[in-house]
Amino acid sequence: MHSIKSYTAHEINKAEQRSGKVWQDESHDRLIRNEKELREKLPYTANNPIKSKLAETHADYEWLYVKGWIERGG
Template sequence: MPPHPNSHRLRTGRYSEPGRAYLVTAVVHGRRPLFSDWILGRLLVAEMKRTHELGLVTSLAWVIMPDHFHWLFQLHHTPLAQVVGCVKSCSTLAINRATEKHGRFWQSGYHDRAIRDGEDLRGAARYIIANPLRAGLVERVGDYPLWDAAWL
């Protein structure tokens, strides 16, 4: 039996709506804490920023945890799966090049949640950037180097 027998169901019923805000989470293969190396985390950040600069999304908030990321963004006209796939594949190439490794970096799939109209985006952003506090990685959000929010 595969290690995550229902992971294929993450894609069932997924829908992309231009203009909608999404909260996306993706996990490093094997939940290895590779982003404890902040240099590797910055390579992922560069790919997320690139999607913003290319006009694929408007990035609202993100945090890179040691073994996963949370990213809140407003989707433009590129399908959600294509945006996330691009970030995951481009960051894999950059990170594998930097570490002189090959092969899989991310677990297959990702989790996404569409933010409903009228839902508090700032509240979602606060929840995202407080992850390092809840995980006990730092005592103050400002002490953690791998996060950002549009409202700062």
């Protein structure tokens, strides 16, 4: 997981022309076991960039990989 976070943090900072911490320290991981749990957790994850003021809307956040899913209502 470290290499994914390191790579994406570097790319996000480069794209945003900024530096510094992108990811919070992890306290625990959560395994998603089925599609029902995935549908429960995706809205929370998708809204994080908006809550943290990295974007005003989902469409504004290029790193969000579930835009189509959100636009279709989940």
